[in-house]
Amino acid sequence: QVHLVESGGGLVQAGGSLTLSCAASDIPSGVYTMGWFRQAPGKEREFVATIPWSDTSTYYADSVKGRFTISGDNAKNTVILQMDSLLPEDTAVYYCAATSNWRADIYNQDGYDYWGQGTQVTVSS
Numbered sequence: 805q806v807h808l809v810e811s812g813g814g815l816v817q818a819g820g821s822l823t824l825s826c827a828a829s830d831i832p833s834g835v836y837t838m839g840w841f842r843q844a845p846g847k848e849r850e851f852v853a854t855i856p857w858s859d860t861s862t863y864y865a866d867s868v869k870g871r872f873t874i875s876g877d878n879a880k881n882t883v884i885l886q887m888d889s890l891l892p893e894d895t896a897v898y899y900c901a902a903t904s905n906w907r908a909d910i911y912n913q914d915g916y917d918y919w920g921q922g923t924q925v926t927v928s929s
Contacts, residue, residue: 806831806918810900813923820927821888826900826920828881833904838876838883839863841913842896842925849899854910855883863910868894890927897922 812824828835839854853864857878864872871890876883883900901916908915 808900808902808918808920810898810920810923813898813925815926815928816890818890818892818927818929820890821886822890822925824885824887824898824900824923824925826883826885828900828902828918831881831902831904831918835878835881835902836904836906837908837910837916838881838900838902839910839916840874840883840885840898841901841916842894842898843922844893844896847896849913851911851913852898853885856910858906887925890925892927892929894925895927896925898925 807829810826837856840852841849843849853874855862855874855876862874873886899922900920902918903916
């Protein structure tokens, strides 16, 4: 059974920082990409950041570029999202995601096969 286990959410004041972690295990076909999405109340789930294991690049949504940093260990299938300069509009449930499909659209939630349970991030103004 596939597991994506997230940790690190919580409450922080605007301008503060939080670090989210995710570990994937028991994925049958290996992992091509791991990433983060988020969903705020009343809104659709949106792409945040991703890190394909096939190259050294990282990809970010424009709304978090320059403030969030994704990193990971492909040998351990773990990924970390360092969130700095947090804004109230960053408040959401953050989901870790993974895919074994090297052709997946990494910006689209439909491209991911495996999801974590979500962790709440709340940024107060």
